[in-house]
Amino acid sequence: MTTHQQAAPAPVGGSLVNAATVVCGVLIAIMAAILLVRFIFGLGTVANINDGYSWGIWVVVDVMIGSALACGGFSVALLVYIFNKGEYHPLVRPALLASLFGYTLAGAGIFVDLGRWWNFWHIFWPGYANPSSVMFEVAVCVTAYVLVMWIEFSPVFLEKLGKRDVKKKLNKWLFFFIALGVLLPMMHQSSLGTMLVVMGGQVNPLWQTPAVPLIYLLTAIVIGYGVVLFESCVAAASYRRTIEMRLLNPLSKIMLGVLAVYLVVRFGDLLIRGALGEALNPGWVAISFWIENIAFVAPFFLIGTVAARRNPARLFLAGIAIMLGGILLRLNGFLIGYGHFTGSGWTYFPSLAEVMVTVGIFAIEVLGYIIITRRFPVLPRENAQVAS
Amino acid sequence: MDSRRLFLKGVVAGGAAITAAAVAPPSYARETHSRPAEALGLLYDATLCIGCKACVVACKEANNNPPEFSTEDRLWDTPLDTSGYTFNIIKMYRNGTMETKDAEVNGFAFMKTSCMHCADPSCVSACPVSAMTKDPVTGIVAYDPGACVGCRYCVVACPFGIPKYQYDSPTGKIGKCELCRHRYQDGHYSACAEVCPTGATLHGRSADLLLEAKRRIALKPGSVTRYPRGKIGGPDQSYEGPVGNYLQHVYGEKEYGGTQVLKLSAVTFAKVGMPDLPPKSSAAMSETIQHSLYGGLVMPVVVLGALSFIAKRNVHDEDDESGTGKDKGEK
Numbered sequence: 207m208t209t210h211q212q213a214a215p216a217p218v219g220g221s222l223v224n225a226a227t228v229v230c231g232v233l234i235a236i237m238a239a240i241l242l243v244r245f246i247f248g249l250g251t252v253a254n255i256n257d258g259y260s261w262g263i264w265v266v267v268d269v270m271i272g273s274a275l276a277c278g279g280f281s282v283a284l285l286v287y288i289f290n291k292g293e294y295h296p297l298v299r300p301a302l303l304a305s306l307f308g309y310t311l312a313g314a315g316i317f318v319d320l321g322r323w324w325n326f327w328h329i330f331w332p333g334y335a336n337p338s339s340v341m342f343e344v345a346v347c348v349t350a351y352v353l354v355m356w357i358e359f360s361p362v363f364l365e366k367l368g369k370r371d372v373k374k375k376l377n378k379w380l381f382f383f384i385a386l387g388v389l390l391p392m393m394h395q396s397s398l399g400t401m402l403v404v405m406g407g408q409v410n411p412l413w414q415t416p417a418v419p420l421i422y423l424l425t426a427i428v429i430g431y432g433v434v435l436f437e438s439c440v441a442a443a444s445y446r447r448t449i450e451m452r453l454l455n456p457l458s459k460i461m462l463g464v465l466a467v468y469l470v471v472r473f474g475d476l477l478i479r480g481a482l483g484e485a486l487n488p489g490w491v492a493i494s495f496w497i498e499n500i501a502f503v504a505p506f507f508l509i510g511t512v513a514a515r516r517n518p519a520r521l522f523l524a525g526i527a528i529m530l531g532g533i534l535l536r537l538n539g540f541l542i543g544y545g546h547f548t549g550s551g552w553t554y555f556p557s558l559a560e561v562m563v564t565v566g567i568f569a570i571e572v573l574g575y576i577i578i579t580r581r582f583p584v585l586p587r588e589n590a591q592v593a594s
Numbered sequence: 595m596d597s598r599r600l601f602l603k604g605v606v607a608g609g610a611a612i613t614a615a616a617v618a619p620p621s622y623a624r625e626t627h628s629r630p631a632e633a634l635g636l637l638y639d640a641t642l643c644i645g646c647k648a649c650v651v652a653c654k655e656a657n658n659n660p661p662e663f664s665t666e667d668r669l670w671d672t673p674l675d676t677s678g679y680t681f682n683i684i685k686m687y688r689n690g691t692m693e694t695k696d697a698e699v700n701g702f703a704f705m706k707t708s709c710m711h712c713a714d715p716s717c718v719s720a721c722p723v724s725a726m727t728k729d730p731v732t733g734i735v736a737y738d739p740g741a742c743v744g745c746r747y748c749v750v751a752c753p754f755g756i757p758k759y760q761y762d763s764p765t766g767k768i769g770k771c772e773l774c775r776h777r778y779q780d781g782h783y784s785a786c787a788e789v790c791p792t793g794a795t796l797h798g799r800s801a802d803l804l805l806e807a808k809r810r811i812a813l814k815p816g817s818v819t820r821y822p823r824g825k826i827g828g829p830d831q832s833y834e835g836p837v838g839n840y841l842q843h844v845y846g847e848k849e850y851g852g853t854q855v856l857k858l859s860a861v862t863f864a865k866v867g868m869p870d871l872p873p874k875s876s877a878a879m880s881e882t883i884q885h886s887l888y889g890g891l892v893m894p895v896v897v898l899g900a901l902s903f904i905a906k907r908n909v910h911d912e913d914d915e916s917g918t919g920k921d922k923g924e925k
Contacts (some may be wrong), residue, residue, distance in 0.1 A: 321747055335722070345887060389897055406876030
């Protein structure tokens with residue numbers, strides 16, 4: 207176990223050609239082939255989306271869930287820089303890297319789904335842009351956040367390239383980009399929930415509420431910590447490193463605190479609106495609601511005690527439970543609990559091609575994470591580690 | 595322990611700020627829009643409709659749309675619903691033996707499906723690039739493919755399921771009724787109303803159409819009255835006919851702040867595919883939340899200032915890789 211002195215980040219090293227990177231490469235190639243067909247012949251040739259369910263997994267999973275799972279960087283930055291918990295600093299770079307990839311691809315993923323993608327710049331163009339549209343706010347904030355994250359992460363590349371003077375100049379202003387990097391996700395993660403509001407009664411009352419921005423914001427923060435638990439365990443296992451238990455234990459306790467606030471807000475809102483009755487209507491929608499909320503409650507049983515939080519397997523499972531809850535909250539609102547008016551006669555289940563594109567996008571994230579952590583100083587240096 | 599409590603307090607305070615904003619300070623509350631004074635629309639009277647579908651054909655021609663097939667022989671245009679290529683369709687309600695027209699039990703009835711031209715349209719509020727717009731004078735909800743990014747937020751937002759996308763094309767557009775606004779300059783009006791043989795679909799100013807609708811539902815069922823055809827205010831093409839067994843509800847008078855297309859029916863609207871909608875539009879709710887949080891960028895700038903101040907205090911040793919564990923003995 208390391209001392210309380212923090213280890214500086216260092217490249218993990220090792221070969222870039224291994225089973226994991228080759229599998230990612232193949233998945234990315236399959237995605238490219240499907241996208242070629244999509245761009246030549248239209249969305250309908252590869253995707254099962256239709257006029258009853260015009261947003262499929264390319265929107266809900268790639269963009270909404272993808273960006274929520276990329277909130278690790280935001281959640282950790284909030285902790286380290288805003289609540290001044292400097293001891294979590296070693297988690298910043300790995301979390302930020304995952305967020306950087308998650309968000310860049312969530313932003314790029316939109317192009318796959320845009321039916322008239324060559325007009326995309328209209329969203330930012332005065333005269334076209336509609337500031338009353340929730341999607342306008344999301345698009346602007348996500349784009350700005352991706353830029354901010356690349357700036358926040360640029361010291362990693364500057365260190366590698368030896369550009370000390372540029373890095374020094376950047377550091378003077380870094381606090382501002384860090385502040386932006388906390389503000390922008392708060393804005394668009396809440397707005398991703400607000401996107402449901404204009405759909406009115408199309409969305410089941412279990413997920414249609416004026417409190418939806420707060421619900422999406424709180425879960426984004428919690429998911430951020432859940433993903434850090436998950437990724438720390440996976441990175442430790444696959445790079446055969448020790449797990450940073452010293453940090454993950456208190457981090458997971460903070461996560462439980464935010465989670466408790468979330469559950470009070472969530473069920474308080476359901477009770478005030480009298481919407482809980484919907485959860486008792488037999489059917490898939492209600493079942494999915496309960497799985498979502500059981501997943502959010504599970505961490506209290508998995509890692510409720512200090513002893514339990516010392517168990518890496520339990521931390522890992524709690525991370526997965528949080529991610530599952532967050533994924534279902536979004537799937538339920540936008541797909542499973544959607545279609546009250548137009549739903550009759552319309553069904554949607556993603557095609558294999560749609561799934562393979564989503565898988566391909568996640569493969570790019572994994573491949574990018576492996577390449578950058580092996581070649582650039584991101585993860586904390588390990589004593590026993592062999593340099594590249 | 596203290597700082598953890600502080601952290602949770604911060605989360606709660608931030609949440610409270612958003613909730614307070616969402617619950618709407620009056621300055622940013624956006625009221626539901628109502629119909630413009632000169633709004634144009636249609637009145638569809640299901641009791642007059644004979645299901646001839648002349649309006650479906652006329653709509654196809656007026657909008658230069660290709661036929662869509664649902665039968666094996668593919669002989670003629672047989673769309674089952676509106677689509678990216680079909681902007682108007684007559685649907686049929688069937689129950690039991692289907693003996694009586696406009697009876698809910700053992701009867702049948704017709705219902706027109708096309709854009710309602712809402713006073714406060716969800717599609718216009720949703721569209722990030724102003725491709726969906728509402729004319730300030732006529733109130734027609736128009737679509738501009740040159741502006742559209744194809745995100746299909748309008749498709750998922752509309753409570754009537756009206757904007758539809760052309761999924762079979764690499765350059766697919768949204769398709770929806772625009773009340774034949776491209777035909778007005780030639781002295782024409784909505785093709786569906788122009789060809790309707792019974793006046794079941796009537797074109798005119800929404801205000802006039804609402805008066806006509808209210809006149810009809812006030813009449814005694816079975817009595818005789820005059821029904822105009824074509825458009826209100828056009829050449830007289832009216833005829834005498836029996837009064838239907840109307841529900842005392844003009845659909846579109848109040849739904850979502852009102853729609854410019856109004857409907858009369860003898861069969862409960864929910865059963866013929868018209869959703870129950872509150873008088874407050876979802877666009878108003880959505881924009882109230884958005885403008886409360888981001889109006890004038892006040893909240894974001896204030897929060898950014900606070901965050902910058904805090905971050906500046908906390909990042910001072912950011913670039914020292916030597917490690918600066920600010921240990922608070924909090925394990």
